[in-house]
Amino acid sequence: MAQKTVLVAGATGLVGYAALKHFSQAPDCEVIALSRRSPPGIKARHVTLDLTDAAACRDAAASLSHVTHLVYAALFELPGLVDGWRDDRQIETNGRMLSNLLDPLLKAATGLRHVTLLQGTKAYGVHVRPLAVPAREGRSDMREQPNFYWAQEDYLRGVRAARTWCFTILRPVLIIGEAIGGAMNLIPALGAHAAVMRQRGPILPYPGGAERVSQAVDADLLARAIAWAGDADAARDQTFNVTNGDVFSWPNIWPAIAEAVGMQPGPDEPFLLQSLGSADWDSVRQRHALLSPALADFVGLSLEYADYQMRYGHTEPGSPAIVSTIKLRQAGFHEVMDTELMFRKWFKLFQHQRLLPPP
Structure with a gap:
């Protein structure tokens, strides 16, 4: 009998898929994947569900009555991505998706013990202003900037009152991992660009703008932080930043990326x-007999996200985007990873799966 049952909402996304892989391998743990399409290669029960459909969420709740942990990694992004981060439709839709799921789940899953909610550095206004370095939980929050984070967090704190379950809010920085067609995964975006460039020669120029010191987090490391938060007393009703533990800039790390893709x-x-x-990418797929789909399905909105992250068009160095992880380490989660090795790891995986050309 499983000691806990973990429901992963948004199971095909960057964070959800990493969490799904982690919990699928954990002993004494049943995992349920919740998403509109089935996640590939994972032996787990899958519930097909559109979280914008409140009636469908109510109908699904009865079959989720034994859930003890919810990892909420579902996300609605508008076309245009960066502009959509301040759009009222995005705020309303993301808030409604969480309540559509959690309202009936709280009635059905009386043994629920923990909810994990994902935010990010937009909580500190990184998309609209320079960060106060380092940005700290509860001290640097930009509540005055409309954001779906606040709609979700306020709702969660409201339904949490006078109940026995608890929650943890995690704020990862740039996440790198395994996902196809997502809004914010740079491996398919950078990999597709490099593969097209490689057909013209062995040199891969850095395509972005002036550098900015920032941070990243490995999706697998984040999944382990999610698992830790679900059981740690020190994580009850707390908010934590999550990073790899080091810093990087794109021009500095670009030689490692070039080497990882064979350039x-x-x-x-x-x-x-x-x-x-898209035609250039189709040529790459045909030449290398890749299993990856057409460009739009492979990268989603991640090409735009890559331009944003690498500061295309900026000629002056950007203000550092650094968050503090002291609170997380003092609470008991100490894992770190070299960001350069992280990029190499994920390019190698995509190459091994024949989603990108071999180096």
Whole structure:
């Protein structure tokens, strides 16, 4: 008999899929994947569900009565991505999705013990202002900036009152991992760009703008932080930043990325990744007999996200985007990872799965 049953909402996304893989391998743990499409390669019960459909969520809740832990990693993003981060429709839809699921789940799953909610550095206004370095939980929050984080968090705290279950809010930085067609996964985006460039020669110029010191987090490390938070007393009703533990800038790490895809770094050559041609990618797929889909299905909105992250068009260095992880470490989660090795790891996985060309 499983000691706990983990429901992963948004199981095909970057965070959800990493959590699904982790809990699927955990002893004494049943895991249920909740998403509109089935996650690939994972032996877990799957519930097909559109979280914007309140009636469907109510109908599904009865079959989820034994859930003890909810990992809420579902996300609605508007086309245009960056502009959508301040759009009222995005705020309303993401808030409604959480309540559509959790309202009936709280009635059905009387043994619920923990909810994990994901936020990010937009809680500190990184998309609209320079961060106070380092940004700290509860001290640097930008509540005055409309954000679906606040709609979800306020709702969660409201339904948490006078109940026995608890929650943890995690704020990862740039997440790198395994997902196809997502809004914010840079491996397919950078990998597709590099593969097209490689057909023209062995040099991979850095395509972004002026550097900014920032941080990233490995999706598998984040999944282990989610698992820790679900059982740690020190994580009850707390908010934590999560990073790999080091810092990086894109120009500094670009030679490692070039090597990982079998190329050599060259002089900077700004290039808008959003302009990458689907026909060029189709040529790469055919030449290498790849299993990856057409460009739009492979990268989702991640080309735009890559341009944003690498600061395409910016000619002056950006303000550092650094968060503090002291609170997380003092609470008991101490894992770290070298960000350069992280990028190498995920490019290697995509190559092994024949989603990107071999190096």
